[in-house]
Amino acid sequence: MADALKIGIAGLGTVGASLVRIVQERQEMLATTCGRAIEIVAVAARDRNRDRGVDLSKAAWYDNAVALASEADIDVFVELMGGAGGPAHASVKSALNRGIHVVTANKALLSAHGIELAGIAEERGALLNYEAAVAGGIPVIKALRESMTGNSISRVYGIMNGTCNYILTQMEKEGLSFEDCLKEAQRLGYAEADPAFDIEGNDTAHKLSILTSLAFGTAIAADDIYLEGITNISIEDIHAAADLGYRIKLLGVAQRTESGIEQRVHPTMVPYESVIAQVDGVTNAVAIESDILGELLMVGPGAGGNATASAVLGDIADIAKSRPGAQHVPAFGRPAAALLPYKRARMRSHEGGYFIRLKVLDRTGVFASIAAHMAENDISLESIMQHSKHYMDAAEPKTIILVTHATFEASVREAISSIKGEGYLVGEPQVIRIERPKP
Incomplete structure (x- = not known):
């Protein structure tokens, strides 16, 4: 069996702790399926004394994520801190420059710096994997980057934020106002104390920008997305939609048009009988329309410790199964230098009116x-x-x-x-x- 794959994890919140627990509990299974053991040898987090419910005694501790990425004897750097810049950007960039593989769940980082980081990964022969960055446990990145090679994709759309989907679902089912449903989502931990990033649509926009690049081979253009959140949706809108045979969902939509690529995030009415209309609560769903396969719809948990950790572990397992010298799949499906400039389409005629x-x-x-x-x-x-x-x-x-x-x-x-x-x-x-x- 090959030498163990040595992992360093920066960020030990809900996802990081779940990842440590799963790796420790399933060591034998992972070694068998990956052909080599996976060992967590280094970690970085702000508080050494916090009880995370996992044994970290065998891992070297770093107070600084950049130091871990720059100095630790690791094969894979796992970034689970979040944030578009700061330590997340600096540590990922440092690891890649060393030729160390990177796995991240950070959509904000990729949306802002993904092309730059992909270029460094290619130069240094490292992998940049990020399945957990979009739609949690749903393997949409692998589908677009690998499984659908050869397909010409016309549209990608879906429910990509569990907080918004939970609020809209509760408004309909319980007849409550937006404000009351938001408070309940915060109480249950589905929404942050400051929920603006979710409810204004920014989280969905970051995820959509990544899917757009993968689907259409263009540079990421997170600033070229038409954006509306759900704060203006009233219970009156929910009732009117139901009377007309629709449900309201916050969708991210990217599609190819004659004038360019259209990206938009906004509340949307979808027919009640459609599959995506039945996706409730914190569940996510992503649909991909292509010429060969037709329409592929993937539904699953979009957030949470276990769902996100599962996607992170899948990326780590892919690296464990790869062999030295093997050609890596580019981070965005094609070399960073070959990504086309993004051309924004004007908001066009919409099929449903x-x-x-x-x-x-x-x-x-x-x-x-x-x-x-x-x-x-x-x-x-x-x-x-x-x-x-x-x-x-x-x-x-x-x-x-x-x-x-x-x-x-x-x-x-x-x-x-x-x-x-x-x-x-x-x-x-x-x-x-x-x-x-x-x-």
């Missing part, structure tokens, strides 16, 4: 005015209806629900701007895109 909710004063001619402004902007309406509990009370504003056929983003925004000028609108309109995935 738009859901538009307007709260208006009860005046004669309002319906006709709204329909006229839509027609002026070449927007075809699938339906227009009143959706209010106060049908008999003329003093109460009325809610108008419109569902459009396929149209352009600019056309919808122009029509709404014109409607605002009429003086009968109460509050801000709600606009939610509709997607119709294959059932």
